[in-house]
Amino acid sequence: MGFSQLHLNKNTSLQVTKTKLDSLQRAGVELMIHMCPNCHIQYDRYQPVIEKEYGVEYDMVHMNIAQFVALTMGVKRVTA
Structure with missing residues:
Protein backbone atom coordinates (compact mmCIF):
# COMPACT_ATOMS: atom_id res chain seq x y z
CA MET A 1 0.00 0.00 0.00
CA GLY A 2 2.99 2.31 -0.09
CA PHE A 3 4.21 3.10 -3.59
CA SER A 4 1.06 1.95 -5.37
CA GLN A 5 -0.94 4.64 -3.57
CA LEU A 6 1.63 7.41 -3.97
CA HIS A 7 -0.05 9.12 -6.90
CA LEU A 8 -3.62 8.38 -5.81
CA ASN A 9 -3.39 9.23 -2.13
CA LYS A 10 -0.01 10.66 -1.23
CA ASN A 11 -0.84 11.31 2.44
CA THR A 12 -1.93 7.71 3.02
CA SER A 13 1.11 6.42 1.17
CA LEU A 14 3.50 8.50 3.27
CA GLN A 15 1.70 7.60 6.51
CA VAL A 16 1.94 3.87 5.73
CA THR A 17 5.63 4.26 4.91
CA LYS A 18 6.19 6.25 8.12
CA GLU A 57 14.70 11.26 11.95
CA TYR A 58 15.56 7.78 10.75
CA ASP A 59 19.14 6.56 10.74
CA MET A 60 18.92 3.92 8.03
CA VAL A 61 20.27 3.45 4.55
CA HIS A 62 18.29 2.06 1.63
CA MET A 63 19.88 0.19 -1.27
CA ASN A 64 18.49 -1.83 -4.11
CA ILE A 65 19.93 -5.30 -4.51
CA ALA A 66 22.08 -4.30 -7.50
CA GLN A 67 23.75 -1.53 -5.49
CA PHE A 68 24.43 -3.91 -2.62
CA VAL A 69 25.93 -6.59 -4.89
CA ALA A 70 28.12 -3.98 -6.58
CA LEU A 71 29.46 -2.77 -3.23
CA THR A 72 30.18 -6.31 -2.05
CA MET A 73 32.13 -6.84 -5.28
CA GLY A 74 34.30 -3.82 -4.50
CA VAL A 75 32.84 -1.30 -6.93
CA LYS A 76 33.55 2.21 -5.70
CA ARG A 77 30.67 4.58 -5.09
CA VAL A 78 30.08 6.98 -7.96
CA THR A 79 28.66 10.42 -7.24
CA ALA A 80 27.10 12.55 -9.93
Whole structure:
Protein backbone atom coordinates (compact mmCIF):
# COMPACT_ATOMS: atom_id res chain seq x y z
CA MET A 1 0.00 0.00 0.00
CA GLY A 2 2.99 2.31 -0.09
CA PHE A 3 4.21 3.10 -3.59
CA SER A 4 1.06 1.95 -5.37
CA GLN A 5 -0.94 4.64 -3.57
CA LEU A 6 1.63 7.41 -3.97
CA HIS A 7 -0.05 9.12 -6.90
CA LEU A 8 -3.62 8.38 -5.81
CA ASN A 9 -3.39 9.23 -2.13
CA LYS A 10 -0.01 10.66 -1.23
CA ASN A 11 -0.84 11.31 2.44
CA THR A 12 -1.93 7.71 3.02
CA SER A 13 1.11 6.42 1.17
CA LEU A 14 3.50 8.50 3.27
CA GLN A 15 1.70 7.60 6.51
CA VAL A 16 1.94 3.87 5.73
CA THR A 17 5.63 4.26 4.91
CA LYS A 18 6.19 6.25 8.12
CA THR A 19 4.54 3.49 10.15
CA LYS A 20 6.88 0.94 8.57
CA LEU A 21 9.93 3.16 9.12
CA ASP A 22 8.95 3.63 12.78
CA SER A 23 8.75 -0.14 13.21
CA LEU A 24 12.07 -0.70 11.46
CA GLN A 25 13.76 1.93 13.62
CA ARG A 26 12.42 0.34 16.82
CA ALA A 27 13.86 -2.98 15.60
CA GLY A 28 17.29 -1.37 15.15
CA VAL A 29 17.45 -1.71 11.37
CA GLU A 30 20.35 0.26 9.88
CA LEU A 31 20.36 -1.04 6.30
CA MET A 32 17.45 -2.06 4.09
CA ILE A 33 18.15 -3.93 0.86
CA HIS A 34 15.21 -3.77 -1.53
CA MET A 35 14.45 -6.33 -4.22
CA CYS A 36 11.48 -4.31 -5.46
CA PRO A 37 12.38 -1.11 -7.37
CA ASN A 38 9.17 0.62 -6.28
CA CYS A 39 9.85 -0.18 -2.62
CA HIS A 40 13.33 1.24 -2.99
CA ILE A 41 11.92 4.45 -4.45
CA GLN A 42 9.29 4.72 -1.71
CA TYR A 43 11.78 4.35 1.13
CA ASP A 44 14.89 6.00 -0.31
CA ARG A 45 13.26 8.99 -1.97
CA TYR A 46 10.47 9.62 0.52
CA GLN A 47 12.27 8.98 3.82
CA PRO A 48 13.63 12.57 3.79
CA VAL A 49 10.16 13.90 2.91
CA ILE A 50 8.63 12.00 5.83
CA GLU A 51 11.40 13.17 8.18
CA LYS A 52 10.74 16.80 7.26
CA GLU A 53 6.94 16.56 7.24
CA TYR A 54 6.60 14.66 10.52
CA GLY A 55 9.64 16.04 12.36
CA VAL A 56 11.26 12.64 12.79
CA GLU A 57 14.70 11.26 11.95
CA TYR A 58 15.56 7.78 10.75
CA ASP A 59 19.14 6.56 10.74
CA MET A 60 18.92 3.92 8.03
CA VAL A 61 20.27 3.45 4.55
CA HIS A 62 18.29 2.06 1.63
CA MET A 63 19.88 0.19 -1.27
CA ASN A 64 18.49 -1.83 -4.11
CA ILE A 65 19.93 -5.30 -4.51
CA ALA A 66 22.08 -4.30 -7.50
CA GLN A 67 23.75 -1.53 -5.49
CA PHE A 68 24.43 -3.91 -2.62
CA VAL A 69 25.93 -6.59 -4.89
CA ALA A 70 28.12 -3.98 -6.58
CA LEU A 71 29.46 -2.77 -3.23
CA THR A 72 30.18 -6.31 -2.05
CA MET A 73 32.13 -6.84 -5.28
CA GLY A 74 34.30 -3.82 -4.50
CA VAL A 75 32.84 -1.30 -6.93
CA LYS A 76 33.55 2.21 -5.70
CA ARG A 77 30.67 4.58 -5.09
CA VAL A 78 30.08 6.98 -7.96
CA THR A 79 28.66 10.42 -7.24
CA ALA A 80 27.10 12.55 -9.93
